[in-house]
Amino acid sequence: MDGGGSSAAWERWCRRPWMPVLVGALQIATTVAAAQRVTERRPVDALAIALLAVGPALLWLWHRAPVLVLAGNFAATAAYYTLGYRFGPAALSLAVAMVVAVATGRRRAAWVVTAAGLPTYLLVSAAVGRQAAPGPVAVVAIAAVLGLVLAVGEAVRVAGERRADAERARVAEQRRRVSDERLRVARDLHDVLAHHVSLVNMQANVALRLFDRDPEQARASVAAIKEVSRETLDDLRAALAVLRRDTDAPRRPSAGLSQVDELLARSGEAGLRVTKTVEGEPRQLATAVDLAAFRIVQEAVTNVRRHSAAGAATLRIAFTDDAVMVTVHDHGPAATLPNPDGDGITGMRERAVGLAGTFESGPTPGGGFRVYAELPYRTPS
Secondary structure, eight states: OOOHHHHHHHHHHHHOTHHHHHHHHHHHHHHHHHHTTOOSSBOOOHHHHHHHHHHHHHGGGTTTOHHHHHHHHHHHHHHHHHTTBOOSSTTHHHHHHHHHHHHTTOHHHHHHHHHHHHHHHHHHHHHHOSSOOOOHHHHHHHHHHHHHHHHHHHHHHHHHHHHHHHHHHHHHHHHHHHHHHHHHHHHHHHHHHHHHHHHHHHHHHHHHHHTTTOHHHHHHHHHHHHHHHHHHHHHHHHHHHHHHTOOSOOSSOOOOGGGHHHHHHHHHHTTOEEEEEEESOOOOOOHHHHHHHHHHHHHHHHHHHHHBOOSEEEEEEEEOSSEEEEEEEEOOOBSSOOOTTSHHHHHHHHHHHHTTOEEEEEEOTTSSEEEEEEEESSOOO
């Protein structure tokens, strides 16, 4: 695991100018206060105050020489006790340095300084100390306290790494959701534009051909263009509202299979007759499934108009116990074959696979082109 975020937070904490002052004030004040109750050891004097201030003062240099700061704190604390001064919380700055060292990723330095510093202190204390060297019980107690401080540092480090990992996971998930939403909007925009613009183009061709021979029919085609254009603008506004995170209510309900009849009617007006059959008992679909089924039918019908010379196609919607299946089939022949890797086919496949469904498309042996999608009712989380 990478605890970079946690380490940076501790580094910033160490750089704050009030931190060494606070540690020094607490260490000196509490040690002097505790020393008033002890009479059998050397009283706190100016040298003791200097030793108590050295460790906190070194914390100012943490960002430049952290290992030196840790070693200096250990040496100052060991010197205080070696000279026989009265007991008190004189190791506060050492504990802070040890915890920060481990928390900022300098675990090896903290353990090495501790492992080397304790025997050195015991040897120096036995050689030149003003008081008797610590006995076996005291040595075990000192080692236990140092180990506990290092364990606290390890716990702080692990907690920081977990928080950093959780934050990275949250950011990654947020980016993934944004990417998925953009992809969904891109698919919707492609489907809307491909379908509606194709209808407008066909109706415009009809109007141009009939403008002189049958003005009424030409006028009907122009009216259809107007209606399709309005629907296109509404759909584009809904898609752009998602990008802008608009809170206004959408102008139109979310697209779904309930709008298939309207879609097929528009296609009939453009010259492609689509026969619909429904098998099984229709049921209420989840919004994502309903939208995906409609968009697949819409894109498949658009492809028939654009790429097939057939004047008719069939749409089969089947409701089973577990899934809804949609099949669009025309009997060709193909005027221009759709690109298997084009946006339309790719978008339909991604919609189906994204809902844990299946998708198939391709030419049929008897001629024409077939699009099939099976979408489970239960969408993946």
